[in-house]
Amino acid sequence: MVLLDIDRAGRAFGSGHLRVVALDDVSLRVSAGEFVAVMGPSGSGKSTLLRLAGGLDRPTSGRVLLAGRDLAGLDEAGLAQALRRQIGFIFQETNLLASLTAAENVALALELDGVRPKAAMAGARGLLDSLGLAATGSRFPGQLSGGEQQRVTIARAVAGGRSLLLADEPTGALDAITGESVMGLLRQRCAAGCAVVLATHNVRHAAWADRVMFLTDGRLAGETGPPAGPECLLGTGQAR
Amino acid sequence: MSVRHSLLAVLSAGPMHGYGLKTEFEAATGDVWPLNVGQVYTTLGRLERDELVTAEADADGQKVYQITEAGRDELARWFETPVPRQMIPRQEVAIKLVFAMRSGVTDVAAVVQRQRVATVRALQDVTRLKAAAESSGDLAWLMMLDALVFQAEAEARWLDMCEARLARENTAAGTARRQPEIPAGQAAKRSSQWSS
Numbered sequence: 001m002v003l004l005d006i007d008r009a010g011r012a013f014g015s016g017h018l019r020v021v022a023l024d025d026v027s028l029r030v031s032a033g034e035f036v037a038v039m040g041p042s043g044s045g046k047s048t049l050l051r052l053a054g055g056l057d058r059p060t061s062g063r064v065l066l067a068g069r070d071l072a073g074l075d076e077a078g079l080a081q082a083l084r085r086q087i088g089f090i091f092q093e094t095n096l097l098a099s100l101t102a103a104e105n106v107a108l109a110l111e112l113d114g115v116r117p118k119a120a121m122a123g124a125r126g127l128l129d130s131l132g133l134a135a136t137g138s139r140f141p142g143q144l145s146g147g148e149q150q151r152v153t154i155a156r157a158v159a160g161g162r163s164l165l166l167a168d169e170p171t172g173a174l175d176a177i178t179g180e181s182v183m184g185l186l187r188q189r190c191a192a193g194c195a196v197v198l199a200t201h202n203v204r205h206a207a208w209a210d211r212v213m214f215l216t217d218g219r220l221a222g223e224t225g226p227p228a229g230p231e232c233l234l235g236t237g238q239a240r
Numbered sequence: 241m242s243v244r245h246s247l248l249a250v251l252s253a254g255p256m257h258g259y260g261l262k263t264e265f266e267a268a269t270g271d272v273w274p275l276n277v278g279q280v281y282t283t284l285g286r287l288e289r290d291e292l293v294t295a296e297a298d299a300d301g302q303k304v305y306q307i308t309e310a311g312r313d314e315l316a317r318w319f320e321t322p323v324p325r326q327m328i329p330r331q332e333v334a335i336k337l338v339f340a341m342r343s344g345v346t347d348v349a350a351v352v353q354r355q356r357v358a359t360v361r362a363l364q365d366v367t368r369l370k371a372a373a374e375s376s377g378d379l380a381w382l383m384m385l386d387a388l389v390f391q392a393e394a395e396a397r398w399l400d401m402c403e404a405r406l407a408r409e410n411t412a413a414g415t416a417r418r419q420p421e422i423p424a425g426q427a428a429k430r431s432s433q434w435s436s
Contacts, residue, residue, distance in 0.1 A: 039360075041400070041403075041404060184371065184374070187371060203360060203363060203393050203396040203397060203400075204363070204367075204389060204390075204393045206360065207360060207363040207364045207366070207367040207389070207392075208364075208367055208371070209364070210364075212360050212361075212364065214353070214356065214357070216403070216407075217407075221353055222353050222354075222356065222357045223357070224357050224360050224361045224364060225361070
């Protein structure tokens with residue numbers, strides 16, 4: 001099932017000789033269970049693409065469909081509701097509320113969806129547990145390492161069964177091994193049926209994706225397609 | 241790649257036949273660097289000549305190799321000495337790009353882009369192996385996959401840099417065309433080919 005369908009989208013800012021094209025005729029379809037990475041230098045349009053995907057911005061040409069619905073057809077309230085129910089955002093800054101514990105931060109997302117506080121707390125603890133983060137539940141963000149904070153942010157982003165995760169440089173401030181654990185967690189969410197779109201400069205992290213798209217000057221410059229499989233890599237066909 | 245020292249390392253665990261050594265080496269390195277049998281026996285012949293291993297025939301008349309004290313010393317020396325970095329392997333990608341630039345017969349940016357897609361694709365494959373290996377607890381295998389990951393990453397990042405350099409060069413050339421007061425020779429000089 002195609003969750004996100006960006007169809008020949010463009011985004012330009014300004015007009016006349018000051019017109020800047022941030023994104024030009026870019027298409028991207030992401031299905032449930034699929035992990036797509038978007039790479040490109042600063043200013044190549046990665047973040048613009050993610051903002052369009054997340055309904056935070058509207059395209060000046062083309063369409064963005066979320067689970068088959070054209071976001072342009074929704075009013076502000078309808079858009080806000082569709083986004084909150086279906087999309088989880090993960091940024092480099094974790095934006096966890098410092099006065100709430102990790103479990104309370106996750107529970108808050110559920111409460112905003114209308115879940116009662118007690119059930120939300122139970123749901124949050126269950127989710128943290130399933131993501132190997134049970135030990136963080138009662139601690140405040142300030143008592144967590146950067147990697148733990150980012151993983152709690154992912155838990156919050158997927159709470160309530162949100163099906164599309166949009167991650168913009170989520171591992172920017174993390175060391176190599178912690179960054180990989182965050183990628184492993186995103187991969188795990190894909191296996192559970194989420195769709196993930198990751199914008200990153202880090203090619204090692206992009207390589208966790210099923211497909212890697214390269215943007216240059218707002219245009220699609222290349223795409224890796226689905227992985228060929230380790231047999232191709234190792235030549236001998238005997239990789240374990 | 242030091243086949244010689246790798247074979248000594250395998251033999252340090254106990255005596256073995258030549259074919260067993262080949263199999264052990266390939267299993268330890270995940271078949272990334274397959275050895276041919278001839279290479280293994282040639283290397284074992286030299287190790288025997290240098291008295292780093294001894295060979296005795298077993299009941300079936302097949303040679304069983306055993307590491308000597310001198311062999312253990314040689315192995316220890318290998319572990320204690322860093323591999324010299326001046327041994328730069330010939331890199332076909334770098335050579336291809338240099339000639340793509342100098343020959344002027346192809347679109348260099350397209351060469352860079354195609355290679356980057358291929359390199360990142362290979363990186364995706366190793367990353368899949370790594371994700372699967374995380375749960376195996378085989379640390380040596382994981383570290384070996386890390387090595388492949390970082391090598392592919394280095395190439396991908398270098399290709400990013402090449403792309404950025406080409407883009408900057410194009411912008412500079414475009415600016416030079418629009419502003420004739422900048423000596424036209426300067427941009428031309430930078431992109432000059434065999435003569436440079």
